[in-house]
Amino acid sequence: MTARWIRAVLAGAAALTLGLAGCGDDGAATEGGGRVTVFAAASLTEPFTRLGRDFEAAHPGTTVTFNFAGSSGLATQITQGAPADVFAAASPATMRTVTDAGDAAGTPAILVRNQLVIAVPRGNPAEVAGLADLARPGVKVALCAEQVPCGAAASRALDAAGVRLTPATLEQDVKGALAKVRLGEVDAALVYRTDVRATAGELAAVEFPESTRAVNDYPIVVLKHAGNPDGARAFVDYVRSDAGRAVLTAAGFQPPQDR
Structure with a gap:
């Protein structure tokens, strides 16, 4: 068949x-x-x-x-x-x-x-200001899996910034990565600007210059x-x-x- x-x-x-x-x-x-x-x-x-x-x-x-x-x-x-x-x-x-x-x-x-941002909780307790901060010891990060468009875009942005990190979790879509921030399971996630906006202020977006290399x-x-x-x-x-x-x-x- x-x-x-x-x-x-x-x-x-x-x-x-x-x-x-x-x-x-x-x-x-x-x-x-x-x-x-x-x-x-x-x-x-x-x-x-x-x-x-x-x-x-x-x-x-x-x-x-x-x-x-x-x-x-x-x-x-x-x-x-x-x-x-x-x-x-x-x-x-x-x-x-x-x-x-x-x-x-x-x-x-x-x-x-659409363009990537770093999603963080309100108040940004981990004090993430850019991609380099995601690689700091103790900072937990959620990414999309690389075969997913948001994951491929994140990989391009991290490569452009020369940042290497080991994510705490790899999610199958951008909503899954965003949920990890909302639940407090990670300190930050690389997601689309639109997804942070859709949280109506529950989460904040940290812009970073390398996002221009990762527009989908x-x-x-x-x-x-x-x-x-x-x-x-x-x-x-x-x-x-x-x-x-x-x-x-x-x-x-x-x-x-x-x-």
């Missing part, structure tokens, strides 16, 4: 389910109906949740379902046949896993950019085996619209370089 065969079966089942969900009692498709399943990087959780609600309000009868996790894990799920309509990744490298497998419908577009582009694409391709395209258009970009910018994301 091949992965492609499994994908075909899952996609067919998803299409059947979504088709039934978008039909009225007479079997006719309702305008704007159906479910749109979006696989998105964990760092997009807050703004995409808001955008999903806004999209549903603008498209009555449509339901947006999200799967938020580390981009590398999501890419693997997609290539192994998990039914999804849209993929929004936290790096071009993880998006290439999907495009190289032939699972994207068209060319991904860069949605936004976030590509988004409609998937080839989407069960609801029309809904998927409409969702991608919506998050790329001025209204969508306003929500993302308010969350701390940066516009693409071409904007």
Whole structure:
């Protein structure tokens, strides 16, 4: 039983389910109906949740379902046949896993950019002022695993600063690294600026100059085996619209370089 065969079966089942969900009692498709399943990087959780609600309000009868996790894990799920309509990744490298497998419908577009900061508790008790402080004896640090976009970005930033450290924990997505700071299990974590902003003051962000070497582009694409391709395209258009970009910018994301 091949992965492609499994994908075909899952996609067919998803299409059947979504088709039934978008039909009225007479079997006719309702305008704007159906479910749109979006696989998105964990760092997009807050703004995409808001955008999903806004999209549903603008498209009555449509339901947006999200799967938020580390981009590398999501890419693997997609290539192994998990039914999804849209993929929004936290790096071009993880998006290439999907495009190289032939699972994207068209060319991904860069949605936004994001930059790393050092997340610390309010008051910054470990007195972390930059990357070098993360290597001090006794300072516990959480990083994302290197195969995850935030981990790859952290590795680039640390290399640029010439800092070598042994993290207390390696997490599978940026929310996991952030949670370690919130729980008091570490003194600091390298995460995205947007994730610290989403804590509404619970945590503080320490900026560092090497973060300019670790800016991640976030590509988004409609998937080839989407069960609801029309809904998927409409969702991608919506998050790329001025209204969508306003929500993302308010969350701390940066516009693409071409904007």
